[in-house]
Amino acid sequence: MDAAAHSVDALPDVQFVLRSRDFVPVRPESGFKADYVARLTHDSLADLTGTAHFERRRLLSVLFTRPRLQRYEDQTLVPAVTAAIAAARRSADPGTALTGPTDLLVLGRQIFLALAARIIGLDGLEDLDGPRFARYNDDFVQMERLARAKFIDDPEPLVEQALAAQERWRRAYFQPSWDRRLHERPAQTAAPDNLISLIIANQAHYGQWDPGLAAREATLFQNASVGSSAGAICHAVEDLERWFAGRPQDRARTADPEFLRRALADSLRLHANNVLIRTALAAAVLPSGIRVAAGEVVILDRRAANTAIERASGAQHGFDPYGRWDDLYPRYGLAFGGGAHTCIARPVVLGAAEPGSAGPSQRHGLGVTTLLALYAAGVRLDAALPPERYADMTRDTFRTFPVRFAAAPPVPAVAS
Amino acid sequence: MKVFIDERACAATGFCTRIAPGVFTLPGPDGPATAAAPAADQVDLVLAAEAACPTGAISVDDADF
Numbered sequence: 221m222d223a224a225a226h227s228v229d230a231l232p233d234v235q236f237v238l239r240s241r242d243f244v245p246v247r248p249e250s251g252f253k254a255d256y257v258a259r260l261t262h263d264s265l266a267d268l269t270g271t272a273h274f275e276r277r278r279l280l281s282v283l284f285t286r287p288r289l290q291r292y293e294d295q296t297l298v299p300a301v302t303a304a305i306a307a308a309r310r311s312a313d314p315g316t317a318l319t320g321p322t323d324l325l326v327l328g329r330q331i332f333l334a335l336a337a338r339i340i341g342l343d344g345l346e347d348l349d350g351p352r353f354a355r356y357n358d359d360f361v362q363m364e365r366l367a368r369a370k371f372i373d374d375p376e377p378l379v380e381q382a383l384a385a386q387e388r389w390r391r392a393y394f395q396p397s398w399d400r401r402l403h404e405r406p407a408q409t410a411a412p413d414n415l416i417s418l419i420i421a422n423q424a425h426y427g428q429w430d431p432g433l434a435a436r437e438a439t440l441f442q443n444a445s446v447g448s449s450a451g452a453i454c455h456a457v458e459d460l461e462r463w464f465a466g467r468p469q470d471r472a473r474t475a476d477p478e479f480l481r482r483a484l485a486d487s488l489r490l491h492a493n494n495v496l497i498r499t500a501l502a503a504a505v506l507p508s509g510i511r512v513a514a515g516e517v518v519i520l521d522r523r524a525a526n527t528a529i530e531r532a533s534g535a536q537h538g539f540d541p542y543g544r545w546d547d548l549y550p551r552y553g554l555a556f557g558g559g560a561h562t563c564i565a566r567p568v569v570l571g572a573a574e575p576g577s578a579g580p581s582q583r584h585g586l587g588v589t590t591l592l593a594l595y596a597a598g599v600r601l602d603a604a605l606p607p608e609r610y611a612d613m614t615r616d617t618f619r620t621f622p623v624r625f626a627a628a629p630p631v632p633a634v635a636s
Numbered sequence: 637m638k639v640f641i642d643e644r645a646c647a648a649t650g651f652c653t654r655i656a657p658g659v660f661t662l663p664g665p666d667g668p669a670t671a672a673a674p675a676a677d678q679v680d681l682v683l684a685a686e687a688a689c690p691t692g693a694i695s696v697d698d699a700d701f
Contacts, residue, residue, distance in 0.1 A: 239647045274651065281688035550645060560649040562690040 222251030223499070225517040229524035231549065232507040237518055238496070238558030242504050244269045245561065246497035250517050254497065256369040256379050260386055263429050264440040265564065273560060279422050282411055283339060284567055290583050291413075292338060292568065297586050300334040301593045303348055305625065309597065312627035321602045321622040324457065328450030328590070333360060335568075335586065336446050340438045341414025343397045359389040363439065364447045367494070368610070390435045398434065415441060445565050448493075452569070453590055454607065454621040456487040459539040460591075461601050470541075474595035477584050482551070483541040484587045485570070489553035490539055492522040493617055496557060526553035598626025637679055638697040639671040645693035652689055656681035669693070 228234055237243045245266060248255040258267065265276050282288075304327050312319040330348055333356065337345040345353050362385030369375035394416075401416050412418035419426050419434045426433060460483055464471045473479040497519050500512045512518060524531070530538035552570070556563040571585025584592070601607075605622035639659065648667030652660035659674045659682055671694075674682045679698070686694045 274654065277690065278651070278655065278684075278688045281684070285683065285687045558691070559647045560651070560690050562647075562692075564690070567692060 223249075223515060223517045224513070225252075225519055226510055226512055227519050227521065228506065228510065229521040230506075230508050231525040231528050231554075233510065234496075234520045234522060234525040234554055235549070235558055236507050237498055237520060238554070238561070240504065240559070241270075242502040243498040243500055243518065245499070246517060247499045250497075250499045250515075252497050252517065252519075253369050253375060256375050257366055259379060260363065260366060260382055261436045261440040261443070263433050264437045266440055266444065266561070275425055277560075277564065279418065279425060280415075280564060282418060283413070283415060284564065286583070288413060289567060289571075292335060293571075293583050293586070293589060296338040297331070297335050297589055298593075300331045300348060301590055304331050305593055305597045307349060309625050309627065312625075316627055318598075318600070318624040319627055321605055321624055324454050324594075324599070324621040324623045325450050325618050328453045329360075329446055330357065331590065332446040332449045332586065333357060333442070336442045337393075339415060339568075340394075340441055341397055341401060341416035342393045342438075343400060345393070356389070356393055359385040359392075360442060360446065361385075363389065364443050367443070367447065386435070386439060389439075394435050394438055444563070445568075449565075449569060449586060451493070451618055452484070452488055452491070452587065453594075454618050455491040455616075456484050456587070456591060457594065457599060457621075457623065458601070458607065459483065459487045459490070460541075463539060463541065475592065477588050477592060479541055480588045480591045480595075481571070481584070483539075484591065485551040486539055486541060486543065488555035489526045489551065490523075491616065492526055492553065492555040494522075496520040496522060520554075522554045522557075526555070594623075594625075599623050600625075637674055637682065639674065639682055640695045640697070641669050641671055642693045642695070643668040645691045647691045647693070649690050652685040652694060655685040655688055660685060 228237065246252055246254040248258050261267070265273070265280060268276055308322040308327060309319050311322070330353075334345065334348055334353075337356070342356075345356055347353060363382045366375075366378055366382040369378050372378070398416050398420075401414075402420055405417075405420055412421050415438055416434070419437065460474070463483075470479075497517055500514055500516050500518065502514050504512045506512065506518075527538065556566040556569075567585070569585050569587050571583045571588060600623060602622040602624050605620075607621045608619040610617045610619050646668035648662055648665060648669065650662060652669055652671075653662050656674070656678060659672055659678050661670050661672070663670065671682075682694075682696060683698070686696045
């Protein structure tokens with residue numbers, strides 16, 4: 221049975237809850253199908269509160285230092301984006317201006333799964349076109365579908381499929397990688413550069429939980445990042461293409477990282493899909509005056525909070541790469557949550573302007589890096605195949621997102 | 637080394653003050669945190685705090701190090 225709940229959609233209220241220590245991620249006993257998702261990822265970073273959360277997050281932050289982020293981007297993300305787009309462009313018929321349709325959702329998932337595998341430390345997934353990667357992708361899709369559980373009446377079949385896929389994934393990918401890294405541990409002297417090695421090196425912390433936690437933490441790293449990142453790229457392309465329809469001169473700015481950074485941030489603000497649910501540990505009064513009793517639940521509508529400007533003005537679609545946003549909040553709004561539970565992958569997605577670093581390898585984050593590569597390859601919506609959205613979800617989540625690329629230029633003939 | 641705090645982003649989680657208490661201070665429960673100039677032996681702690689800050693409110697210019 222679900223606990224008494226308050227729907228909260230005012231930006232100050234949502235921000236207040238996310239920053240308050242009196243609200244914690246929804247407890248399974250609070251209902252709202254929280255127990256379904258927890259069966260895949262319980263006791264992972266997203267579940268913890270207080271000192272345990274601080275200790276876990278401090279440990280994991282070793283994986284998100286600036287040098288690490290730079291390496292993920294240079295050594296994994298850029299090659300994955302390049303390979304995925306090249307594969308799509310090879311489908312072009314000779315003499316045609318555009319490639320055949322490619323599902324950008326699938327392409328994005330492939331790219332970001334490769335990145336997730338690198339950060340987790342899963343072996344043997346470098347070949348994005350190989351059968352091993354395809355099976356990895358299939359299992360991930362089964363696990364990720366659990367995110368839809370809260371939107372349907374009977375999620376039990378989804379849960380069973382997700383648990384079965386998680387077990388296949390654990391046996392085929394996680395466990396062999398774990399065993400290899402455990403065996404090599406005595407030779408390791410450097411700081412861990414992947415999740416598996418980090419967990420092995422920090423058993424004083426992780427050993428407080430059951431041995432299955434390592435795989436559940438890795439599941440969280442995949443499930444919370446890959447689909448949302450792929451969806452964010454699709455939303456950004458759709459927003460940009462609508463924008464270019466009215467301002468075609470701006471298409472030339474798709475090679476400008478700063479323009480794309482602002483565009484991505486505004487798109488993230490508009491399409492923060494999932495509601496966040498928090499359980500109150502103590503009675504609280506929100507800035508708008510809503511009174512919440514201990515044990516009650518608040519349902520945070522981030523998208524409504526993020527679109528307060530549009531709602532106030534009656535605008536239907538507020539995407540504007542040049543637009544101003546409330547100075548009190550980040551430009552991407554609450555897309556990554558807020559407070560101590562802000563998504564740990566935020567810097568991976570967004571990159572940052574970094575004092576003291578410059579040059580061609582300066583980090584843009586996976587969002588801008590991917591958009592730069594897509595537009596350099598001439599990405600366009602497919603006029604004959606519009607994007608499809610899920611009908612059984614209350615938010616605009618894509619089922620497919622067909623695009624076409626400019627056909628690759630012919631390889632110049634080599635003079636003999 | 638220069639340490640910057642984005643006051644808009646700081647959510648007063650207290651991560652920085654727990655990791656590098658000699659550098660970061662939270663003047664009140666709502667923040668924002670403030671940072672003193674770190675000594676040479678505090679550089680690693682400041683970089684750890686930068687990476688661990690959940691809201692990304694800390695940025696460090698370590699070009700001279």
